[in-house]
Amino acid sequence: MENQHVGLTIRKVSKRYANGVQALHNVSLDIAPGMFGLLGPNGAGKSTLMRTLATLQEPDEGQLLLGDLDVVNQKEAVRQTLGYLPQEFGVYPKASAEELLDYFAVLKGITNRAVRKETTAALLRQTNLWDKRKQKLGSFSGGMKQRFGVAVALLGNPRLLIVDEPTAGLDPAERVRFLNLLSELGENSVVILSTHIVEDVAELCTNMAIINQGQILLEAQPLEAVASLQGRIWRKLTDKRALPALEQEHRVISAKLLSGRTLVHVYSPDRPGIGFEPAEPNLQDVYFSAMTGCFSPVSPQPKAEGVAL
Incomplete structure (x- = not known):
C-alpha cells in the first residue's frame, strides 16, 4: 500500500x-x-x-x-x-x-x-x-x-x-x-x-x-510550549532543608541535586523573591509545569498564545 x-x-x-x-x-x-x-x-x-x-x-x-x-x-x-x-x-x-x-x-x-x-x-x-x-x-x-x-x-x-x-x-x-x-x-x-x-x-x-x-x-508543539514559559521559570540553589519552606511559598515545579545542594525551579510570572534568577525554560520545565498544574488542561491543537498558564 x-x-x-x-x-x-x-x-x-x-x-x-x-x-x-x-x-x-x-x-x-x-x-x-x-x-x-x-x-x-x-x-x-x-x-x-x-x-x-x-x-x-x-x-x-x-x-x-x-x-x-x-x-x-x-x-x-x-x-x-x-x-x-x-x-x-x-x-x-x-x-x-x-x-x-x-x-x-x-x-x-x-x-x-x-x-x-x-x-x-x-x-x-x-x-x-x-x-x-x-x-x-x-x-x-x-x-x-x-x-x-x-x-x-x-x-x-x-x-x-x-x-x-x-x-x-x-x-x-x-x-x-x-x-x-x-x-x-x-x-x-x-x-x-x-x-x-x-x-x-x-x-x-x-x-x-x-x-x-x-x-x-x-x-x-514542544518549541511553542517552551517559548510560552519564557520569563516564568526561576531557579535558586538552596539547601535541602529549605525545600519544604520554598514549596509552601512558591510553585516549585522541580528540585534536583547539584554539587551537593538542591537546585529548585519555580514557576512564577514575576520574580519570586531574593536569590532567584531567571532560568531559560526547556521541555523538562514544560513537563513539570503541566504535571504540577501550572499549565491548565487544554483542548486539542492549542496555539502557544492560547495556552492557559
Whole structure:
C-alpha cells in the first residue's frame, strides 16, 4: 500500500480496567503525519492508549480513526497498515535476524520470494543491521534488538507506527543510534513515540502531548510550549532543608541535586523573591509545569498564545 498523508483522530476515548483503574479518561488528540511524542510517567495511561491504537484492546467509549479507517470496528484493515514496537517483545534467540525478519514478512503477506528478499535487505540496511544479519538474535544487545523490532514494525510500509518506551534500558550510544533511526521515519507516516523520557521528545518530535492519570494535560508543539514559559521559570540553589519552606511559598515545579545542594525551579510570572534568577525554560520545565498544574488542561491543537498558564 502506498503511504498517504493520513492523520490519526482520537475522540473522547476512555478505558477502565476490571480492577477499577481508570487508565484513560476522555482522551482526545489530533495527530498529523510526523513524529508525535506522548510523554508521561509510568502508569499514566500511555501503554493503554498504544495497545488500543494497535487494536490489541478496545476502549469502553470513544472513537479512533486512522484516516477513514475506524480502529475499533475495522481492526483487520488497520492491522494491514500498522507497525507496532511494544515496550517488551520476544525474539527467537536461535534464529538469525535475516531468518526471523523473512518469517515476519511472510506473516505480513509478502509472499513473493524476490520481493521479500529485497524488502528484508532494505530494512536490515535501514536499521543498520545488515552486517549482523547472519547473527543469532540471542546475541544481540538491547539496542540491536530494538532496531530489529523497528525493522519488523516497518514491514508493509505502515501508515501508523507505534513505538512504546523504546529507549528505556539502552546505553547512551545505543539510544542515539535508535533515535537517529526513528527521526528518519516520520515523513509520510504517523509515528507515535510513547515515553517517560523528556529528552526523547525534545530531540525528535514536532508535536507532543503530556498525559497523566489517563488525562491529557497539554497538547502542543514542544518549541511553542517552551517559548510560552519564557520569563516564568526561576531557579535558586538552596539547601535541602529549605525545600519544604520554598514549596509552601512558591510553585516549585522541580528540585534536583547539584554539587551537593538542591537546585529548585519555580514557576512564577514575576520574580519570586531574593536569590532567584531567571532560568531559560526547556521541555523538562514544560513537563513539570503541566504535571504540577501550572499549565491548565487544554483542548486539542492549542496555539502557544492560547495556552492557559
